Amino acid sequence: MKKTFYLFNPGELDRKDNTLKFTPIVGSESNEVSMPRYLPIEDISEFYVFGSLRANSALYNFLGQKDIAVHFFDYYENYTGSFMPRDSLLSGKMLLAQTSAYQNKSKRMVIAQKFIEGACYNILKNLRYYSRRGCDVEKIISDIKEYSTRISSAVSIEELMGIEGMIRQTYYEAFNLIINDFEMGPRSKRPPLNEVNALISFGNMMCYTLCLRAIHQTQLNPTISYLHTPGERRYSLALDISEIFKPIIVDRTIFRVLNKHEIQDKHFEKKLNKCLLNLSGKKIFVKAFEERLNETIQHRALGRKVSYRHLVKLECYKLSKHLLGMEMYKPFKMYW
Structure with missing residues (x-):
């Protein structure tokens, strides 16, 4: 099975025959390099680049031929x-179907409601x-269930987004009851102000790129979305689909990593008005994230x-079938 490679250190990536050579740069000013690492091209599905990367057009032509994506992130994990x-x-045909469903208010609402329905169901599964296991979250479960009854009666995307916001805000209140040693406080994003918010932002960003890659491997166009308003500078369909999987993959x-003390206070970098994972913290979280992605379940339909x-990719296929009128879209819901 092909793997995702994470490049945390600055370095240079080159083609070497039918392999890739990554040469880490030890000092950004001295350009001192360390021993290169050779990566068999057939083992790679995509790269996540967190440090500066030197590469030329020939390298990207080679990656394009081999269907390998490269995702870039800045120093602040954005x-x-x-x-x-x-x-x-x-x-x-798919592009026309996607556009038609977006332009038709009732069709768009049906799909958007399904995304929130799936996200809410998986959130409740987490809480239950x-x-x-002894966490006093019954009141939070009750409140979210009440909010969920409003999903089907929403008459606009704005109202639906408001319901989603209330569900998630209530859900985040449970984090302090579930997580040991750390307090979440109010949700803060740009920048995150404490450790739990830093992990949520980093994990959500990882989930977004996971969904983007899955969309790219199907016939769907990532710029046409239904819950989030399509924007000029983002792949908003990835935001839609990630709503379903954030509770399952990111939050768990x-x-x-916090309750097993895999990530501790020492794994964060705290500066004025911001809190970010340091290099060691990123590596630990990415390892746990990959382990979660590689876990398997017995799929009822298959x-x-x-x-x-693979569940994320299957979700894209289900949405494709819905848009083409082959079968109604049903969001993935945890059934264990």
Whole structure:
């Protein structure tokens, strides 16, 4: 199975015959380099680049031929963009279907409601899991269930986004009851102000790029979305789909690394009005995130085990079938 490679250190990436050579740069000023690492091209699905990277057009041509994406992030852990291989799977028929569903208010609402419905269901699954383990979250569960009854009666995307906001704000109140040793406080994003918020922002960004890559491997166009308003500078369909998987993948990873003390106070870099994961913290979180993606479940419809990573791709296929009128879209819901 192909792997995702994470480049945390600054370095230079080159093609070496049918392999890739990554040479880390030890000192940015002296340009001192360390021993290169050779990566077999057939083992790579994509790169996540957190440090500065030197590469030339020949390298990106090679990556494009091999269908390898490269995702870039700045020093503050913000996603800044991706190099994506040519959209060989894009279909005019699918593009028309996506556009038509977006322009039709009732069709758009149906899809948007499904995204929130799936996200809410998976949020409640998380809360019930920790309720069985002694966390006093029954009041929060009750409040979210009440908010969820309003999803089907929402008459506008704005109203639906308001309901989603109330559900997630209430859900975040449970984090202090689930997580040991750290306090979440109010949700803060740009920049995150404490450790839990830093993990949420970093994990959500990872989930966004995961969904973007899955969309790119189907016929869907990532710029046409239904819950989030399409924007000129973002792939908003990835935001839509990530709503379903953030509780399952991101939040459960956060609970694990904090409650098992895999990530501690020493793994954060705290400066004036911001808190970010340091290099060691990023590596620990990414390792746990990858382990979560590679976990498998017994898929009821397929009758075989599939990974969480593959579930995201299957979600894109289900949405494609809905848009083409083949079957109604049903969001993924945890059933264990």
